[in-house]
Ligand SMILES: Nc1ncnc2c1ncn2[C@@H]1O[C@H](COP(=O)(O)OP(=O)(O)OP(=O)(O)O)[C@@H](O)[C@H]1O
């Protein structure tokens with residue numbers, strides 16, 4: 001490779017060549033790994049889009065489900081995912097309210113107020129562990145606490161509280177990280193002109209950490225919207241014909257309805273399930289896009 | 303006497319006659335009774351088990367520039383932070399002894415560190431403007447202190463005193479982060495003086511700046527000493543010689559080796575190790 005031929009640094013060139021070869025091999029392996037992920041995602045999207053082609057319509061979004069295939073067809077009475085769509089949106093909106101208050105509150109307390117202590121490390125370690133607990137366990141917990149003990153029944157609010165429990169650990173940890181990333185020099189600047197702790201947190205720390213907190217929260221919520229197991233445990237319906245109209249009304253959610261359709265024998269229901277998946281994925285992608293937008297737009301450093 | 307300081311000053315590549323006559327008058331003119339505004343007595347600071355300051359006794363005169371110099375890690379920043387209780391923010395830091403501000407020990411139980419910091423402003427080593435507009439940066443101290451009547455005028459006055467107004471007058475609503483490093487530091491000085499504190503603490507305010515920006519800050523410090531008591535940490539001995547009235551030399555381990563008029567420290571230090579340090583034999 002080199003045109004230099006004299007000098008002692010020419011010795012050992014072979015060794016460098018060999019190391020370079022390893023380097024290229026490594027790049028190839030990494031590239032292949034990336035490719036697997038991208039190809040799998042594209043294949044999945046292509047398959048779902050292909051399966052659902054022609055089945056997603058305005059009627060599909062605005063009508064309750066039906067057991068009869070012909071109701072889903074153009075010219076039929078109209079059938080779709082409406083109650084589950086509304087159920088999912090309400091569920092996520094409620095979950096968002098609960099997690100923002102509880103998650104951000106806990107993160108601020110742990111990061112800004114709690115003194116370093118064994119207890120604090122213990123609590124933090126356990127929050128991190130909770131993030132790894134399978135979602136069905138949260139479903140059982142929700143069933144025991146919210147449905148039975150609080151006697152909320154199989155209601156929207158019980159589902160939202162259960163999903164809140166599920167994503168709370170992730171929201172707390174990611175919010176703590178966002179708070180920790182606020183440079184100390186910024187806090188000192190505020191303390192230096194005689195700000196109180198509350199003023200420092202309100203004026204300097206929170207604005208600076210907010211994009212990070214929002215991003216983490218929205219990404220957690222988009223995980224929650226696709227969860228099936230926990231809301232199944234608290235008793236969400238698979239096929240409900242009316243949208244929920246209050247905190248305590250029974251509810252359905254998109255993953256439940258999609259699952260129900262996928263188990264039906266008629267071949268057309270595979271297409272209808274795919275149409276449901278397209279609606280779910282669209283909402284998911286919109287949420288994630290919002291998170292990215294917030295991260296890029298409201299980052300005070302840029 | 304003065305020539306020696308001038309010689310020291312010129313070593314730094316600065317014009318020795320840069321100081322105006324009135325500057326000199328303020329210093330060498332009619333001596334007024336120098337009331338110490340800040341007085342430390344047997345002040346020790348610990349970080350955990352580590353002792354960073356060893357029983358410091360020092361009296362800092364009002365409306366003068368007091369420079370703190372010494373090798374890295376000798377406790378200059380620690381001493382500075384103990385004046386406005388910024389050490390409170392460090393979990394492991396612990397203070398023993400007394401530090402009087404206008405005769406009141408700031409470590410008494412009934413002293414609110416927030417109220418103290420409203421009297422004693424601070425400027426840090428690295429410029430740290432908020433990601434807000436230039437105007438809001440300067441106004442921040444006024445707002446948190448509830449002095450937000452007539453903010454417009456106070457902000458302009460502070461920018462003027464910080465010798466920044468001319469450069470930013472027509473872009474007060476642009477981000478403070480868009481300024482150059484030197485401008486950012488003057489912005490931070492404006493932010494510190496806007497609520498009109500009595501004392502301004504500066505921790506190596508020019509060490510991250512180029513020579514031109516540095517000399518602007520130096521001019522500013524001398525100017526500020528007409529109205530404020532300034533305590534400034536610096537690594538640069540020529541800078542201390544140029545701008546300060548009193549100099550405290552700390553030595554490794556957290557000892558205050560000598561504290562006296564700047565001219566005395568630089569021309570006739572009493573302590574051999576201080577002399578070695580000043581003549582560049584170590585540090
Ligand atoms: N937050 C802290 N935690 C623990 N030890 C600290 C802390 N800050 C400073 N120290 C220690 O205290 C001693 C004095 O530090 P200080 O920062 O006051 O020195 P300095 O004179 O300002 O040094 P420099 O000129 O490098 O800024 C050092 O030994 C340092 O390691």
Ligand SMILES: [Mg+2]
Nearest residue numbers: 378379380505
């Ligand atoms: Mg320092």
